[in-house]
Amino acid sequence: SYELTQPPSVSVSPGQTARITCSGDALPKKYVYWYQQKSGQAPVLVIFEDSNRPSGIIERLSGSTSGTMATLTISGAQVEDEADYYCYSRDSSGNPYWVFGGGTKLTVL
Amino acid sequence: QVQLVQSGGEVKKPGASVKVSCKASGYTFTSYSITWVRQAPGQGLEWMGWISVYNGNTNYAQKLQDRVTMTTDISTSTAYMELRSLRSDDTAVYYCARNPSTDDSSGYLGYWGQGTLVTVSS
Numbered sequence: 001s002y003e004l005t006q007p008p009s010v011s012v013s014p015g016q017t018a019r020i021t022c023s024g025d026a027l028p029k030k031y032v033y034w035y036q037q038k039s040g041q042a043p044v045l046v047i048f049e050d051s052n053r054p055s056g057i058i059e060r061l062s063g064s065t066s067g068t069m070a071t072l073t074i075s076g077a078q079v080e081d082e083a084d085y086y087c088y089s090r091d092s093s094g095n096p097y098w099v100f101g102g103g104t105k106l107t108v109l
Numbered sequence: 110q111v112q113l114v115q116s117g118g119e120v121k122k123p124g125a126s127v128k129v130s131c132k133a134s135g136y137t138f139t140s141y142s143i144t145w146v147r148q149a150p151g152q153g154l155e156w157m158g159w160i161s162v163y164n165g166n167t168n169y170a171q172k173l174q175d176r177v178t179m180t181t182d183i184s185t186s187t188a189y190m191e192l193r194s195l196r197s198d199d200t201a202v203y204y205c206a207r208n209p210s211t212d213d214s215s216g217y218l219g220y221w222g223q224g225t226l227v228t229v230s231s
Contacts, residue, residue, distance in 0.1 A: 001171070033216040035154070042204055042221040043146075043154065054219065086154050088216050096168050098144075098216060103153040 002026065002091035004101035011107040018074040020104045022087030025068055032070040033088040034063055037103075043086065047072060077108045111135040113205055113222035120228045121195050129225045131188040131205030138186040139163050142208040144218055145179060145190045147201040157203075159213045160188065168213045195229045202226050 004024040012018040022032060034047035045054055047063035050070065060075040070089075074081050087101040116130040131143065145157040158169035160179040167179050178191045188205055203225045206218035 031216065033218075035218070037154075042224055043218070044221075045217065045219055048217050084153075088154075088156075088218075090216065095171075096213065097170060098156040098159075100146075100154040100156060 002099050004087050004089060004099050006101040006104045009105045012077050014108055015076050018077045018106055020072040020085050022070045022101050023068055024089060026092035027068050027070055029092045030090045034072045035086045036083045038083045079108050082106055082108050111220045113220055115222040115225045118226040123196055123229055123231055125195050126193040127227050128189055128191040129203050131222050133186045143188040144206045144208045146204045149201040161211055163211050197229050200229045
């Protein structure tokens with residue numbers, strides 16, 4: 001079955017740039033979406049179709065892709081950015097299934 | 110404003126079934142589809158499947174295909190997810206989310222329900 005691979009954790013100091021990666025064989029052909037989930041809350045969409053921000057999402061969050069890897073970048077990370085981040089995309093091998101990455105816990109301290 | 114309000118938590122015994130509801134308001138129910146996602150305690154998000162409110166088409170995760178049914182009731186703007194033959198590893202928070210595509214081609218889940226905790230325990 002198709003998998004998206006993320007690092008379990010990323011840690012940065014306030015004001016530094018955090019980068020969360022997501023790798024998957026189908027990413028050159030399929031869009032990736034990024035969701036932020038804070039403790040005890042429902043997920044929130046922060047990036048759609050690789051690099052687009054929904055309205056209301058802070059500008060320091062950005063997305064990019066290169067080959068089989070997508071990256072969520074948080075520029076000048078703040079304590080309030082601490083959350084779990086999930087990438088989300090679709091298998092391209094003919095299976096119509098969607099998949100979440102395992103999630104990355106971002107710590108800002 | 111767009112809202113998805115889910116039913117309350119449930120406690121079920123192994124082998125039983127559960128049906129979680131997701132009542133939509135603030136938009137035209139038939140113009141969007143619904144995706145269901147679950148999250149086991151302390152674990153990541155898991156895509157369960159999708160249903161088109163417009164035509165009832167569904168797409169289920171392979172591991173759940175034999176046990177899950179997603180439906181909608183247009184008259185009450187409510188989506189339902191039924192999971193049968195419950196096991197302990199089905200214990201999770203279940204979320205519904207609004208999906209803008211009519212053919213399950215989008216991962217844009219812009220609005221989510223508050224989640225429903227289903228506990229499976231003997």
